[in-house]
Amino acid sequence: MLYYRDTIAAISTPTGYGGISIIRVSGVDAFEVVNKIFRRPGGKNFLEQGKNTIHYGHIIDEEGNILDEVLVSKMPAPHTFTAEDVAEINCHGGIVAVRRVLELVTRMGARLAQPGEFTKRAFLNGRIDLSQAEAISDVITAKTNLAANAAIGQLTGVLSEKINEIKQKILTLISNVEVTIQYPEYDIEDVTNEELLDSLREIKHDIEKLLKTYKQGEILREGLKVAICGKPNVGKSMMLNALLNEEKAIVTDIAGTTRDIVDEYISLSGLPVRIIDTAGIREAGDIVERIGIDRSIKAANEADLVLFLCDASNPLDEEDEKILEILKDKNVIYILNKTDLGICDEVIKRFEDKVNLRTSALTKENIDVLEEMIISQVLSNNEDVMSNAVVTSVRHKGLLDDALRSVSQALDCVSMGYEIDLIQVDINDCWASLGNITGQAVTEDIIDEIFANFCLGK
Amino acid sequence: MEIFEAGNYDIVVIGAGHAGVEAALAAARKGKKTLLLTLHLDALAMMPCNPSIGGTGKGHLVREIDALGGEMGKNIDKTYIQNKMLNTAKGAAVHSLRAQADKEKYRVEMKKVIEKTPNLELKQQQAVSLVVEDGTVKGVITQTGAKYDCKAVIICSGTYLKGKIIIGTTSYEGGPGGLLPANYLSEDLKKHGFDIIRLKTGTPARVNKRSIDFSKLSPQYGDAVPTPFSFDNEEVEVRNVPCYLGYTNEKTHEVIRQNLHRSPLYSGMIEGVGPRYCPSFEDKVVRFADKERHQLFVEPEGLDTDEVYIQGMSSSLPEDVQLKFMRTIEGFENVEIMRSAYAIEYDAIDPTQLKLSLETRLVKGLFTAGQINGTSGYEEAAAQGLIAGINASCYIDGTDPLILDRSTSYIGVLIDDIVTKGTKEPYRIMTSRVEYRLYLRQDNADRRLTRLGYEYGLVSKEKYERVLKKEEDINSQIERLKTVKIPPTKEVNEIISSRGTSPISGTMSIYDLLKRPQLDYSCLRDFDPEGGNMDEKLIPLVEIEIKYEEYIKKQYAQIEKFRQMETRLLPEDIDYATVPNLRLEARDKLNRQRPHNLGQAGRISGVSPSDISALVVHLAKSQREDKNED
Structure with a gap:
C-alpha cells in the first residue's frame, strides 16, 4: 500500500550499464538506514555530515563483512528529487554486490520501492509537473503486464x-x-503448547528451506549469460542491438570498434538474459585489441550460452574456423547472419548437423526466433531450478525474511510462556508477509476455515 | 388509505428492537424530538433468540456501546442472571464478557428507560412507506394512515420485513416470536432504488424446564464475582443461575437422517442465505457425519418462566421430528416443546448502499441499522443503532458524523466490513475480523471511546473526567512501578521460581518483572510497600499495559500507518469514470459504493493497489489545479 512517510530504496540505474550502480534511498529514515551500514575511514559519523556532500567508505553487513567499496551522497530534504531526505550509494562491485547492498538496506528498515514510486513521491511532494506525472501510471501498468506473461507466470506459479x-x-x-x-x-480442544511449537517449527523449517533457494535462483536473478562471438564485422554489435531493440553499442564498419565488453540485460518473455558483446576474437597486433580478445575468450568460457556469428554471404575463412575450434565444447547456437546479403551453400553445409539459425541483424529477420531459442535454452538447462520453487526476487526474499522473523518470535513467545493472544499476533504477521507474496491474506479465509472444519452454532 | 397529519418530529425510528432502542435513546438524549415506532409495545427490546448478551467479540461491542453512552450494558447489568468472563486463559485481548439475561426483565427494564426519556415518544404503529422529496426523507406513513413529518428516519426493522416462518413443510408469513411481519416497507424501499437481499436465520425450540431430567446434565455456573458490563457500575449484585450441558447421541442423529427429506432446507423451500455460524442441527449432522455426539446447552429464559432455550438445536424440521429427536437425548426422554424451533426468512438491504455514517446513499436523511443491514445478533444491532442515532442527529445539525474506523473499535470494524464489503449471510462480529485486537480490548473500551461519547453529547462531563483520571492513575502507577526495585534475595527468588520462571541475580524493578508472563502483581505485592493505596480495580489494567507494552507499541505504529490512508477523505462529488488509469471494474465499484476515504476504497473488492495509486495521483493533481485557480 501507499505509506508516504516510510523509507524506500531501489537500484536507480539500469542494470548492467557500466561499472557503477546507484542505490537510491528516500524517506525520513534514509540517513539512519545508510548510517547503520556505511563505515567511513576514521569512523566519521555520516549523520553529522553537511548537506549535499559525497563520502567515501565501505558498506558493512551485520556480520561485519565488507560488501562493497562505495561513494555515498547525502541530500537532505527538501531540495532533492523526491523532496525527502535522499542518500545515494554508488556501488562499484558489479551487479551481485549491488543486490547484496540493496538487500542489506531493506533489512535495515527501508522498504523496496514500488515501480514508479520515487517519481510518484516527487510528484506528490510537488517536485515535478503534471505531464511527468502522467507517465507514472504507465510505468505501473507496464510492470503489471510484464508480470503477467507466461514465463514469469510459470516461475511464480511453482513458488506460489x-x-x-x-x-x-x-x-x-x-x-x-x-x-x-x-x-x-x-x-x-485447545491447541496445546506442544502442538503449537510443533506447527510453528514446521512452518519455520519450510520458510527457511525456501529462503535457501534464493542462492540457487541466481541464474534467474543474474540472468542467463549469453556471449556473442565471431570474427570482426560479422554483425555482433548489430545483433546485440537487434536483441536490445535499440542503438546502444557502437556499430561501425571498421573491424574492432567494440573494444570493451558491454554487458546488457534483456528481458526475454520476462526472463533476464545477460548478453555479453565481445570484441572480435582474432589474433590482434594492437595491444588494446589484444586485451579485448583475451577478455572475449574469457567471456565465452564463462557464458552459459554462446551465440556464434558468421557472415552467411561468404564462405567461412580460417579465422571463423579458429573461433569454432575454441567454442567446440560449448553450448552454442550457430547464427548465419547477414542473410540480407545472400546465403552461401558452403556455409549452410558447414552447420547442417548443428543448432543453427539464419538471421539478418540488419533487417531483424528471425530475431524473434532467436529470442525463443534463447528462452528454451534457459528453460531446458535449468530444469530443476524451473520445476522447483525458487525465490528469485529481492522483494520475495524480503517478505520471506519478515515471515521468518515473525515465526521465530512466535516460537520465542510460546517458549517464554506468553498467552495465545500475543502469540497470535506474530503468527498473523507471518501469514500476512507470505500473503503479500501471493496475494492479500484476508481474515475471511480464517472464518471460512473455522466453519469448514468445526461444528458450531446455536 | 386516508392519510392524516399525525405530528412533527426531528427523527422517526422504525422498529424498537435492540437497534431501534439505542437509536431512539441516542437521538432523544442529543435533544432531538424523537418518535419510536414498534409493531408491538410488549415486544420492545425483545430477545427472540438466545437469552444472553455478550460473548466473544459481542462482549467487546457491548462495552464500546457503554463507553459511547448507549444503554445495552446498563440494561443487562440490571437484568442478568449469570455472568461470566470468557477466555480468561487466552490473554487479555480476547477476554470477553457474556451474561445470561432474564428476557422478560430485560424487555421491561428497557421499556421503562424509553418511557422515562425526555424528547422520546413511543407508539405502536406499523410504518408502511417513507415520504421522500428531492431525494431527501421528509416523513413516515403508517398502516393507519398517520403521516409523521420529520427530518431524518432510522429504519431498524430486524427480521420483520416480509418475514416468513418455516417449520418443516409448514410456512406462513410472520415475524419472530409469534409476531406479525411488516409486509409493505421493503416494497417501498425498492421503489426508492434499494437493492433488497433475502436472508435467513433460525432459532431452536423452547422446552418446558419441568420436562427435563437435570440429574443427567452437568450444570455450568458463571463467575462467583461478576464483572459489570457498564463502566458506570463499580459492581453488580451476584446472580448465578446455572445453564446445563448435555449431548446428542447416535440415536438422535439417526432420527435426523431418516427425516432429512422433510427438511425445507434440503427440499429447496428456503431461498434465503443462512449464517454459517448458526447452522441447523440437521446441517451439523449431515456435514459432520463422523461426529459421535454434539453439545447442547440448556439456558433459562428467565427467573419467572419455565421456558428454557436449547442452544445447539436450531432446526427447521417439522415439529413431530423435533420432538422425536430431542427425546433420544439423555435427560430429554420426556421433554415437552413449548415453542418449536423455526427458520425465518426476511428482507434486508445490500449494506454497500450505505455510507460509513449508516446514512443511505440513495435517500438523504435515511439511516438503517441492525438486521436490515445484513447483520445478526442483538449486540451488532445495538451498536449500529447507537451510531445511526448519533449520526441522524448530526445530519440534522449539519455537523460531521461519528465515523469509527477499524483501529478505534469493534464497532468500527463491524460497520466498515458490511458497508465496504457487503455480506452474503447474516454478519456476525468475530475477534478474528479485528486487525488491532491487542489494542481494542474490552477492558479499555472506556479509555478508547468515552472521549467521543462526550464530544458527541451522550456522555456527561463528569463521567468523561472520571475516565481521564483513571487513565492518569494507570500511567502514574506504571511509572511508579518502574522505580520500585526488588533485590535478588532468597525470599524473592523463591517466589519467582515457584511461578516457573528463572530467579533474578541483580536488582530489578517490579515493572520489569511484570513483563514476565508467569508473574503478576499479587505475588510481588509484598515488595511494594507504597502499593497499599493502589485501587484494586486498577491492578489488572496496569498489569495488562505493562505486559503488552511492546506489542501495543507495535500495534500503534501499524495503526499510525493505517490512519494515513483513512484520513485521506475522498471528495463527495468525484466522478470515478473520469479518473485516468483506473481499471473499468474499479471505476464501476467506486462510483457505486462511493467510499469515504482512500483506506476504505482500497478494501472494496475489485479495487487494486494500482487503482489506489492512480487515485492518489489524480487527487493530488486536482488539488494542485484547485490551488492554481485560487
Whole structure:
C-alpha cells in the first residue's frame, strides 16, 4: 500500500550499464538506514555530515563483512528529487554486490520501492509537473503486464504453490486457535503448547528451506549469460542491438570498434538474459585489441550460452574456423547472419548437423526466433531450478525474511510462556508477509476455515 | 388509505428492537424530538433468540456501546442472571464478557428507560412507506394512515420485513416470536432504488424446564464475582443461575437422517442465505457425519418462566421430528416443546448502499441499522443503532458524523466490513475480523471511546473526567512501578521460581518483572510497600499495559500507518469514470459504493493497489489545479 512517510530504496540505474550502480534511498529514515551500514575511514559519523556532500567508505553487513567499496551522497530534504531526505550509494562491485547492498538496506528498515514510486513521491511532494506525472501510471501498468506473461507466470506459479502450502499450514493453525477463542463453550480442544511449537517449527523449517533457494535462483536473478562471438564485422554489435531493440553499442564498419565488453540485460518473455558483446576474437597486433580478445575468450568460457556469428554471404575463412575450434565444447547456437546479403551453400553445409539459425541483424529477420531459442535454452538447462520453487526476487526474499522473523518470535513467545493472544499476533504477521507474496491474506479465509472444519452454532 | 397529519418530529425510528432502542435513546438524549415506532409495545427490546448478551467479540461491542453512552450494558447489568468472563486463559485481548439475561426483565427494564426519556415518544404503529422529496426523507406513513413529518428516519426493522416462518413443510408469513411481519416497507424501499437481499436465520425450540431430567446434565455456573458490563457500575449484585450441558447421541442423529427429506432446507423451500455460524442441527449432522455426539446447552429464559432455550438445536424440521429427536437425548426422554424451533426468512438491504455514517446513499436523511443491514445478533444491532442515532442527529445539525474506523473499535470494524464489503449471510462480529485486537480490548473500551461519547453529547462531563483520571492513575502507577526495585534475595527468588520462571541475580524493578508472563502483581505485592493505596480495580489494567507494552507499541505504529490512508477523505462529488488509469471494474465499484476515504476504497473488492495509486495521483493533481485557480 501507499505509506508516504516510510523509507524506500531501489537500484536507480539500469542494470548492467557500466561499472557503477546507484542505490537510491528516500524517506525520513534514509540517513539512519545508510548510517547503520556505511563505515567511513576514521569512523566519521555520516549523520553529522553537511548537506549535499559525497563520502567515501565501505558498506558493512551485520556480520561485519565488507560488501562493497562505495561513494555515498547525502541530500537532505527538501531540495532533492523526491523532496525527502535522499542518500545515494554508488556501488562499484558489479551487479551481485549491488543486490547484496540493496538487500542489506531493506533489512535495515527501508522498504523496496514500488515501480514508479520515487517519481510518484516527487510528484506528490510537488517536485515535478503534471505531464511527468502522467507517465507514472504507465510505468505501473507496464510492470503489471510484464508480470503477467507466461514465463514469469510459470516461475511464480511453482513458488506460489509452495508458499500457499505454508500459508495453508499457518491458516490451519490460526483457525484452530481462533475457534477456541470464538467458541470457548464448545468442547473443541485447545491447541496445546506442544502442538503449537510443533506447527510453528514446521512452518519455520519450510520458510527457511525456501529462503535457501534464493542462492540457487541466481541464474534467474543474474540472468542467463549469453556471449556473442565471431570474427570482426560479422554483425555482433548489430545483433546485440537487434536483441536490445535499440542503438546502444557502437556499430561501425571498421573491424574492432567494440573494444570493451558491454554487458546488457534483456528481458526475454520476462526472463533476464545477460548478453555479453565481445570484441572480435582474432589474433590482434594492437595491444588494446589484444586485451579485448583475451577478455572475449574469457567471456565465452564463462557464458552459459554462446551465440556464434558468421557472415552467411561468404564462405567461412580460417579465422571463423579458429573461433569454432575454441567454442567446440560449448553450448552454442550457430547464427548465419547477414542473410540480407545472400546465403552461401558452403556455409549452410558447414552447420547442417548443428543448432543453427539464419538471421539478418540488419533487417531483424528471425530475431524473434532467436529470442525463443534463447528462452528454451534457459528453460531446458535449468530444469530443476524451473520445476522447483525458487525465490528469485529481492522483494520475495524480503517478505520471506519478515515471515521468518515473525515465526521465530512466535516460537520465542510460546517458549517464554506468553498467552495465545500475543502469540497470535506474530503468527498473523507471518501469514500476512507470505500473503503479500501471493496475494492479500484476508481474515475471511480464517472464518471460512473455522466453519469448514468445526461444528458450531446455536 | 386516508392519510392524516399525525405530528412533527426531528427523527422517526422504525422498529424498537435492540437497534431501534439505542437509536431512539441516542437521538432523544442529543435533544432531538424523537418518535419510536414498534409493531408491538410488549415486544420492545425483545430477545427472540438466545437469552444472553455478550460473548466473544459481542462482549467487546457491548462495552464500546457503554463507553459511547448507549444503554445495552446498563440494561443487562440490571437484568442478568449469570455472568461470566470468557477466555480468561487466552490473554487479555480476547477476554470477553457474556451474561445470561432474564428476557422478560430485560424487555421491561428497557421499556421503562424509553418511557422515562425526555424528547422520546413511543407508539405502536406499523410504518408502511417513507415520504421522500428531492431525494431527501421528509416523513413516515403508517398502516393507519398517520403521516409523521420529520427530518431524518432510522429504519431498524430486524427480521420483520416480509418475514416468513418455516417449520418443516409448514410456512406462513410472520415475524419472530409469534409476531406479525411488516409486509409493505421493503416494497417501498425498492421503489426508492434499494437493492433488497433475502436472508435467513433460525432459532431452536423452547422446552418446558419441568420436562427435563437435570440429574443427567452437568450444570455450568458463571463467575462467583461478576464483572459489570457498564463502566458506570463499580459492581453488580451476584446472580448465578446455572445453564446445563448435555449431548446428542447416535440415536438422535439417526432420527435426523431418516427425516432429512422433510427438511425445507434440503427440499429447496428456503431461498434465503443462512449464517454459517448458526447452522441447523440437521446441517451439523449431515456435514459432520463422523461426529459421535454434539453439545447442547440448556439456558433459562428467565427467573419467572419455565421456558428454557436449547442452544445447539436450531432446526427447521417439522415439529413431530423435533420432538422425536430431542427425546433420544439423555435427560430429554420426556421433554415437552413449548415453542418449536423455526427458520425465518426476511428482507434486508445490500449494506454497500450505505455510507460509513449508516446514512443511505440513495435517500438523504435515511439511516438503517441492525438486521436490515445484513447483520445478526442483538449486540451488532445495538451498536449500529447507537451510531445511526448519533449520526441522524448530526445530519440534522449539519455537523460531521461519528465515523469509527477499524483501529478505534469493534464497532468500527463491524460497520466498515458490511458497508465496504457487503455480506452474503447474516454478519456476525468475530475477534478474528479485528486487525488491532491487542489494542481494542474490552477492558479499555472506556479509555478508547468515552472521549467521543462526550464530544458527541451522550456522555456527561463528569463521567468523561472520571475516565481521564483513571487513565492518569494507570500511567502514574506504571511509572511508579518502574522505580520500585526488588533485590535478588532468597525470599524473592523463591517466589519467582515457584511461578516457573528463572530467579533474578541483580536488582530489578517490579515493572520489569511484570513483563514476565508467569508473574503478576499479587505475588510481588509484598515488595511494594507504597502499593497499599493502589485501587484494586486498577491492578489488572496496569498489569495488562505493562505486559503488552511492546506489542501495543507495535500495534500503534501499524495503526499510525493505517490512519494515513483513512484520513485521506475522498471528495463527495468525484466522478470515478473520469479518473485516468483506473481499471473499468474499479471505476464501476467506486462510483457505486462511493467510499469515504482512500483506506476504505482500497478494501472494496475489485479495487487494486494500482487503482489506489492512480487515485492518489489524480487527487493530488486536482488539488494542485484547485490551488492554481485560487
